[in-house]
Amino acid sequence: MYIKGRFISYGEPLNEVFAIRKAVFQDEQGMTNDMDQDGKDKEAVHVVAYEIGNENRPVATGRICMLDNEFRIGKIAVLKEERGKYYGDFVVRMLVDKAFLSGAKKVSVSAITTAVHFYEKIGFHKTGEEYMENGTPHVMMYLDQGDLCSKCHEK
Numbered sequence: 001m002y003i004k005g006r007f008i009s010y011g012e013p014l015n016e017v018f019a020i021r022k023a024v025f026q027d028e029q030g031m032t033n034d035m036d037q038d039g040k041d042k043e044a045v046h047v048v049a050y051e052i053g054n055e056n057r058p059v060a061t062g063r064i065c066m067l068d069n070e071f072r073i074g075k076i077a078v079l080k081e082e083r084g085k086y087y088g089d090f091v092v093r094m095l096v097d098k099a100f101l102s103g104a105k106k107v108s109v110s111a112i113t114t115a116v117h118f119y120e121k122i123g124f125h126k127t128g129e130e131y132m133e134n135g136t137p138h139v140m141m142y143l144d145q146g147d148l149c150s151k152c153h154e155k
Contacts, residue, residue: 002052003087005094007045014041016048016058024077035134036075040065047094049087060087064095064107071099072108076115092122096143106144113137123147 008014018037025031044065050056062076073095078088099107111119113130116139120126124141131138 003090004050004052004056005090006048006050007094007098008048009045010042014046017041017046017061017063020048020058020061020079021075021077023079025075028080031134040067045095045098047091047098049091049094051082051087060091062088062091062095064099067108070106070108071102071104072110073099074109076109088118089122092119096122096148100145100148104145106142108143109141110138111141113139116141119143 008017021036022033025036026033041063044063046063047061048058049060051059059082060076060078062073064071064073066072073092076088076091078091096107109119109124110133111124116126119141122143124143125147126139126141128140
């Protein structure tokens with residue numbers, strides 16, 4: 001299995017992004033379209049990961065945007081049947097790399113509490129208390145440039 005990632009530039013169609021997010025957030029998790037599409041997609045940089053060899057099928061996505069004067073990743077989604085294959089890790093690392101190359105000193109994510117361990121393996125640290133977002137418990141997490149783990153299995 002080979003993975004290919006692609007950044008989607010401003011103004012490019014987001015059909016693959018929305019198809020993955022619909023499958024994960026709406027169909028699987030019961031989110032409404034309004035909860036998923038929050039109006040920030042036009043100003044965000046998106047990533048799509050493809051499984052090469054299976055008709056280059058899009059299997060994961062995520063985005064990064066400026067929010068409250070910081071680089072924030074979000075909307076990380078991996079198709080259910082493709083989880084556990086490091087697509088999510090790949091997408092997050094592409095987004096984090098893009099942020100650091102763009103001058104960020106740190107990157108944030110509003111993480112669903114069930115995904116905290118996933119982000120910790122990459123190097124993110126929890127800050128603050130748990131809070132509710134769209135009816136789901138979340139916690140803010142940050143990654144400083146020097147804390148990026150090069151091997152996710154070490155944590």
